[in-house]
Amino acid sequence: MCRFKWCNFEQLEQAAPKSFYTCLEVSKYTQTQTQTLLMDKTWIKLPRVTSEYQSGCEQFIEFAFRNKSRDNMILCPCNFCVNTCWLDRTAIRDHIICNGFTKEYTNWVFHGENISIPQNMSSSNVQNEPSEGDHIDSMLHDAFGMHPIGTESEFGVNDYDEIPDEEVRKFYRLCEDGDKELYPGCKKFTKLSFLLRLMQLKCMGGISNKVFEQLLELIKTALPDLDTLPNSFYEADKIVKDLGLGYKEIHACPNDCMLYRKEFANDTTCHVCGASRYKVIKRKKSVGRCKLKLGKKIPAKVLRYFPLKSRLQRLFMSSKTAANMRWHKDGRTKDGLLRHPADSLAWKDFDLNHPQFSSDSRNVKLGLASDGFNPYGMMVPYSIWPVVLIPYNLPPWLCMKSSNFILSMIIPGKTSPGNNIDVYLQPLIDELNELWTDGVRTYDASKGEMFQLHAALLWTISDFPGYASLSGYMTKGKHGCPDCAGNTHSEYLKYNHKTVYRGHRRFLERTHRFRQDARTFDGTQEFREAPKLLTGSDVLEQVRHLNVTFGKLQPDLCERGKKRDLLSNWTKKSIFFELPYWETNLLRHNLDPMHIEGHFAESLVYTFLGMAKSKDNTKSRLDLVAMGVGKELQAVDKEGKTYLPPACFTLSPEEKVLLCEFLGSVKFPDGYASNISSRVRVKEKKILSLKTHDWHILLQYLLPLVIRKITPTIVSRPIIEISNFFRELCSKVLRVSDLKDLEKRVALTLCQLERIFPPSFFDIMIHLPIHLATEAKIAGPVHFRWMYPPERFQMILKSYVRNMTRPEGSIAKGYLIEETLTFCSRYLTGVDTKLNRLRRNDDGNELQQHECIFPQAGRPLGGVTSVNLDYTSYAQAHRHVLFNCGSLDYYIE
Structure with a gap:
């Protein structure tokens, strides 16, 4: 997280560009006094049902609208909005009564009192004003985490750490672009806001880089005075990517044996199979005295890893998303029904086992989804495996949207990694362990305070072959069902040469007549009990003796399992068991x-x-x-x-x-x-x-x-x-x-x-359907745990491939641009984005301001036709008007 620390306010004021003043404008005005209305504010802490509380609400609303009203709206000070949303008089009254007034907000600086900021209020709340322009200042402060905490006297000695000079330069550069007029006299757009809109159009419309450069050239030709725009997509990307979070390239063994990180970071050969770290390029022999110049060494395989901490921090640093990250605690309906993973038994059991983690609703619970896809279609055998993280703190209508998915890594390879996927998951598991034990210092824009952010992984989501790769359970053969495990009922067919799985009478009640029916089934009666799900401790007991060496050149894990003649199909101890809480999770891997x-x-x-x-x-x-x-x-x-x-x-x-x-x-x-x-x-x-x-x-x-x-x-x-x-x-x-x-x-x-x-x-x-209802009872609705959203996200990643010889690099670069513009689009007004675009078939109906007992859904097609109603239809229409038109209530009574 990026934060500032200066010795004094004057030094900061001299060093900062003009646009940075927005971040400090609340603190600078502490000496300015406005007309103060002395009011009794003790009603804030009273119960909301009392008459004193409601009377105090009315006094506050009158005072605020008289002093700080803009377009007949004020900032809402309820516990949910916390002065981040502009609402009208009726909505403000409803929010304060229903959600409660923010108890720490006793100095009403956003509603006309003295300008002095309490400890827990953020300047980002002031910046989110309704206006026709883009909120570029708010975007820059949220992106770099530069929020003042406290009053002017405290700003120089707050808990902000020093940040790298490169980050400061990025911020200043973007601030200058955010202040620079698009052309002399332009008040509508700045250089940065216009460029972000162009890049947003490129991503929304799937415009190629070449066409984008032609569009830039056309605009600059038509408007010769417009010299602020870049000349190429490369230059535009350099400006926008400063708002992004980047990724790491980690070299890997071409046989999936190991990653060149930590103690192996400087090795040139694999310590397992001896393969070279770099590609061996065959060159022709030099002729005479001419010698070929050796260029940069090309790694044989590269894992692209997208750090998780900074991406979780940005969810809270952005004033547009921070409040939603507490929805599972503050906004969820708690009536015993399963609408969200937070309603499930697995979520509640996790909170019960780890009370310190669950004590702060801002701690993030994640799901992990992974599957392979071929960027070349069916032409060439190839398999890229992206690993995607899903933040379940968000509301149901947001957490399964692709715009909120977090791409964790891109695993390369011509074939799927199989059991060797654990090698590539090492950086993610290490970071998840750090987020569990230490956490990361994060700024919460909705509350205006710093807190220690922690995160945990609930379960994985994949298709059935992917289930085998992630869990380490071989989903084939005699014990192919991972839920039945060693108690799987299976038969091998002599002529079809495959294993089948019947014996579902075990799951019936003990007195059911089918248990005694031998003739219409397999010729036997059934007296066995239904198998029970394995706990994490049971799995650890079964895999404790497994010592697996990863790599494609190692003997096939399935064959080794057959030679051991094990009662179960475990082929490895999954890397997820390195997470200290994984053993106690009720459901670790989901059937799809x-x-x-x-x-x-x-x-x-x-x-x-x-x-x-x-x-x-x-x-x-x-x-x-x-x-x-x-x-x-x-x-x-x-x-x-x-x-x-x-x-x-x-x-x-x-x-x-x-x-x-x-x-x-x-x-x-x-x-x-x-x-x-x-x-x-x-x-x-x-x-x-x-x-x-x-x-x-x-x-x-x-x-x-x-x-x-x-x-x-x-x-x-x-x-x-x-x-x-x-x-x-x-x-x-x-x-x-x-x-x-x-x-x-x-x-x-x-x-x-x-x-x-x-x-x-x-x-x-x-x-497998025999187990789906049981898993839903444990983990909640299936649409949070099935592969439809991750596979749609894979199609988006596949569309990023422009260079067919480097598909993983194209996907990584395309995702970074998309991730950055998704963040920026939250601060753009009047532009079509993934977050606010209309439905595929939008009829353009606006809310009707007048009373209408026949609301029109959709738009009419064709010409107007007249219809003569029969007596029955006429009587029904007349009765509908009498009972549904509010204007007639006086006459009916």
């Missing part, structure tokens, strides 16, 4: 409902249509013969040919056509889903590859409608039940009692599916 739901829908539809990915084929029927179950569906040899008896879920050609015609005729509101009909081939009775969200819509809303008509009840009923299960699970508001009911229902539904479909249908992704 997005991919599970998509795979479930894909298996159902492809099996119904008998496509190539169908789970019902000749091999599946031969497995029934080998297992000695499902005699009515077993393959039969007739005249040298294998005959497959039709199953209850087998569709006739006419029914397949009906299913495809229905899916091909569906239309959705714009933005609700993609055009599924374009992926349907009715004549071929096929559905081409759909996106995961398409399967989400198809399973929850479309499939139940058509499946009732083309399949018998024994098939349609469990399909409709599984659809209802996912739809209720994905609700934004959950009840613990409903989740307990979902646990029972999904177990019964999977048992019913076992009676219908062959064993080959039940791969690991069909089994």
Whole structure:
């Protein structure tokens, strides 16, 4: 964090540029006296329901609007706004009554009293005035953390540490650009504000660097006096990047064995595999006396790490976001329903185990999401793994937005890191440990005070293969379910050559009739109990003997697990256990409902249509013969040919056509889903590859409608039940009692599916829904823990790739620009940004100032038509006017 410390005020005044005076203007005016109205302020500390408190509120409002009103608004002094928001008279009264008056605010300097700042008030509160111009001064002070604390006499001796000279020069440079007129006489824009707007347009519109330079050239040609703008994107980027936070480049072994940091920072070869740190460049031999000049050594692999501390600090240093970082404590509705991770059992248990951490609501709880993507599409095999952090302190409508995601690192490589991801996570784990034990000194712009910021990691989010990489649990084979672990019920199919996971009767009640039913299941009765989730202590006990050496050249971890013949699939002790609190977390790694739901829908539809990915084929029927179950569906040899008896879920050609015609005729509101009909081939009775969200819509809303008509009840009923299960699970508001009911229902539904479909249908992704309701009961709503937002963020990162030979560098540079402009856009007015842009289809309706009992939603299309109402419709309209028009209340009474 950047902070100043000078010997005296006069020295600071001489050294600072003109624009820096804004930061000190409150302190400088301590000698200026204004007319003081002596008022009794003891009512501030009284209960809000008393008449004295309400009378005092009215006196304050009259005094403030008489002395400091601007556009009929004043700064709100309630506990939530803390003099940062300008509101009208009615809103001020509501806020003071509902939220309470800031008790420390006894000298009303922002509302017309003597200009002297109390200890806990910040100058940034004064700067956020409603105006037509951009708030560049506020932005610079928030970006560099230069906020005065205390009065003038205390400013020179406050707790600000000295900052590097380079940071001071950056601040002064930006201040000068923020004061410099765009052209002589321009009052609307400064050089910095106009440049930020241009860069914002570039990022919002996806303008290339070349087109941006052509735009600069066009503007300077049309306006010859405009000589303040840079000549190229490179020069513009140099100005704007001073507002950014930067990243570190850490060299890595090309075989993922180690990072060249700490004691290995100066090594030139890997101490594990002996590989060179730098690329070996083959050069032609020199001719005669000519010698080739050796350039800078090129590292073989580079990890780009974005420090976390400075990014968390900026969330609190910015007056635009600081208050929202306490929403989980101050703004959350606490009625027992699950709307946010803060309502969950995992969050509350963490607070109970670590009371010192939870004592300050500003301490940040994070989620970690990671997955790989290919910047080249399908052309070249490549896999970049970004690691993203999600701050859960923010409100639900903000924390899952890509603009609030924190990119932690970019892991390079032509292949995924797999278990070696722990090597690359070392810098992040070290910083998380520092944030847990020591914290970092941070300025809170909403309260105007310094505090020690701490942070903790709650859980990870990934798809199922990523689950194996992050947790160290091999999600394949006999014990492939990480929640069932060593108690996983699995079977190996002789002809399909894969492991399937059935045995869901264990999750039913002990007295359920299905437990005794051997004939319609696998020929056995079920008396076992449902497996219990492993605690952190259980996991540590199972992995304590593992000593893994990372690197691609090491023996495959899966093969080593097979040789040991372990009862569990643990292949390593995850690096997350280096966090002192990780062992006590109730849920450490999340199953991803997005991919599970998509795979479930894909298996159902492809099996119904008998496509190539169908789970019902000749091999599946031969497995029934080998297992000695499902005699009515077993393959039969007739005249040298294998005959497959039709199953209850087998569709006739006419029914397949009906299913495809229905899916091909569906239309959705714009933005609700993609055009599924374009992926349907009715004549071929096929559905081409759909996106995961398409399967989400198809399973929850479309499939139940058509499946009732083309399949018998024994098939349609469990399909409709599984659809209802996912739809209720994905609700934004959950009840613990409903989740307990979902646990029972999904177990019964999977048992019913076992009676219908062959064993080959039940791969690991069909089994995992049995655990989703349990995880939601522990960690809260699934839309805070699924992969939809992180994968959308990956698409944004992918769009930053401009140099195809250096994709990771392009992504890092593009993200820094985007991160900087997202921060700056909070201080720009009248410009379209990611934070305030209109919806895709905006009808431009403004709030109606007059009473209207027929509010218009949307805008009319086409011409005006006249309609003659029948008697019934006329009577209904007349009755609606009588009961809903407030102007008629006097006559009705």
